[in-house]
Amino acid sequence: xxxxxxxxxxxxxxxxxxxxxxxxxxxxxxxxxxxxxxxxxxxxxxxxxxxxxxxxxxxxxxxxxxxxxxxxxxxxxxxxxxxxxxxxxxxxxxxxxxxxxxxxxxxxxxxxxxxxxxxxxxxxxxxxxxxxxxxxxxxxxxxxxxxxxxxxxxxxxxxxxxxxxxxxxxxxxxxxxxxxxxxxxxxxxxxxxxxxxxxxxxxxxxxxxxxxxxxxxxxxxxxxxxxxxxxxxxxxxxxxxxxxxxxxxxxxxxxxxxxxxxxxxxxxxxxxxxxxxxxxxxxxxxxxxxxxxxxxxxxxxxxxxxxxxxxxxxxxxxxxxxxxxxxxxxxxxxxxxxxxxxxxxxxxxxxxxxxxxxxxxxxxxxxxxxxxxxxxxxxxxxxxxxxxxxxxxxxxxxx
Ligand code: PMT
Numbered sequence: 001x002x003x004x005x006x007x008x009x010x011x012x013x014x015x016x017x018x019x020x021x022x023x024x025x026x027x028x029x030x031x032x033x034x035x036x037x038x039x040x041x042x043x044x045x046x047x048x049x050x051x052x053x054x055x056x057x058x059x060x061x062x063x064x065x066x067x068x069x070x071x072x073x074x075x076x077x078x079x080x081x082x083x084x085x086x087x088x089x090x091x092x093x094x095x096x097x098x099x100x101x102x103x104x105x106x107x108x109x110x111x112x113x114x115x116x117x118x119x120x121x122x123x124x125x126x127x128x129x130x131x132x133x134x135x136x137x138x139x140x141x142x143x144x145x146x147x148x149x150x151x152x153x154x155x156x157x158x159x160x161x162x163x164x165x166x167x168x169x170x171x172x173x174x175x176x177x178x179x180x181x182x183x184x185x186x187x188x189x190x191x192x193x194x195x196x197x198x199x200x201x202x203x204x205x206x207x208x209x210x211x212x213x214x215x216x217x218x219x220x221x222x223x224x225x226x227x228x229x230x231x232x233x234x235x236x237x238x239x240x241x242x243x244x245x246x247x248x249x250x251x252x253x254x255x256x257x258x259x260x261x262x263x264x265x266x267x268x269x270x271x272x273x274x275x276x277x278x279x280x281x282x283x284x285x286x287x288x289x290x291x292x293x294x295x296x297x298x299x300x301x302x303x304x305x306x307x308x309x310x311x312x313x314x315x316x317x318x319x320x321x322x323x324x325x326x327x328x329x330x331x332x333x334x335x336x337x338x339x340x341x342x343x344x345x346x347x348x349x350x351x352x353x354x355x356x357x358x359x360x361x362x363x364x365x366x367x368x369x370x371x372x373x374x375x376x377x378x379x380x381x382x383x384x385x386x387x388x389x390x391x392x393x394x395x396x397x398x399x
Contacts, residue, residue, distance in 0.1 A: 035245075039061070089124075091122060185394040189270040197236045216324075218235075220386045227390050284302065322344065
């Protein structure tokens with residue numbers, strides 16, 4: 001089921017008594033980590049209400065191509081593009097016929113025409129309808145078109161007949177849906193990434209921070225999700241949109257970032273990547289009111305913040321731990337010392353003395369170091385660097 005993590009499933013429900021099982025299927029898909037949106041045909045709504053499916057999926061149910069409010073939220077073409085898999089369960093004989101012959105006479109049929117995603121159907125109908133030569137011809141056409149067909153099963157039917165035509169159970173459909181997707185580099189792994197700066201308040205209007213924009217960490221989060229991982233991104237104060245399929249936790253202070261990281265490590269994480277530029281020190285006291293310019297000098301006493309990545313690597317539930325090092329001199333020597341002092345599995349170091357790499361730039365260049373090895377990732381966009389680094393981390397993690 002790991003393969004369903006982060007996957008976007010468009011669940012089509014057509015008319016049939018098995019439609020009640022679709023409600024359970026929504027839950028099971030979500031439990032497997034998938035994001036589910038539901039489309040119902042008019043006859044499906046005779047068996048189960050859109051409200052039920054909306055409550056379960058947590059999203060409005062799409063029923064009509066000509067509904068302006070639904071189109072405004074996510075138009076049918078957008079929905080067709082959004083899906084990683086269109087799964088029609090139950091698929092009636094009528095729907096199979098329409099799909100086989102390329103009809104676009106309702107929203108679900110149109111979405112099937114408009115999508116580039118794989119399509120899977122779980123047929124459900126009376127055994128005689130299933131055995132009928134027209135249905136069997138349509139089945140062949142659909143199989144030739146590359147549509148995945150899950151089931152049907154044989155057994156006693158709602159109409160009293162016994163034979164082939166029952167929809168598979170939700171767990172069987174779930175298993176088959178997972179098999180549509182290939183294993184990716186990080187399928188089933190939970191990757192936690194911290195990113196951006198932290199802000200340590202001096203008074204209500206002033207703080208200590210640094211130049212980190214969060215771009216490097218956000219790029220890594222995006223690429224880890226694209227590699228099939230479940231990703232939690234713990235972000236300091238940055239001005240960046242959340243990458244698709246990523247769960248974001250916003251924090252401000254180093255202590256908050258520490259707490260958020262520890263919470264995710266406690267709840268289970270496979271790989272931790274520390275790109276954040278955590279403030280090493282914070283003021284001992286944060287003034288309640290704005291400090292006035294009454295004296296020539298102001299002395300602020302600073303105290304060390306907790307070292308987040310070292311605490312992660314020292315945790316009883318230690319994940320594979322990757323640190324970053326931002327250096328301006330003796331880059332490799334300092335980074336190698338941090339690899340060992342912080343008990344890391346890998347460290348990615350960037351020389352941040354230049355203008356076009358590291359802090360707040362769209363580009364970066366890294367030397368990635370691990371015990372007994374290293375690899376240079378030459379200057380490239382942060383997205384390209386993130387792609388290479390995620391591949392390297394996945395390889396080292398498996399080793
Ligand atoms: O955010 P961008 O603008 O895209 O810039 C990216 C970056 C330059 C911030 C990034 O590539 C980078 O180098 N991040 C690490 C910055 C840093 O704080 O390096 P450091 O050498 O001071 O710390 C070493 C490691 O310890 C880092 O993984 C850091 O997250 C971690 N650390 C440091 C202090 C602390 N209290 N807790 C920590 O976990």
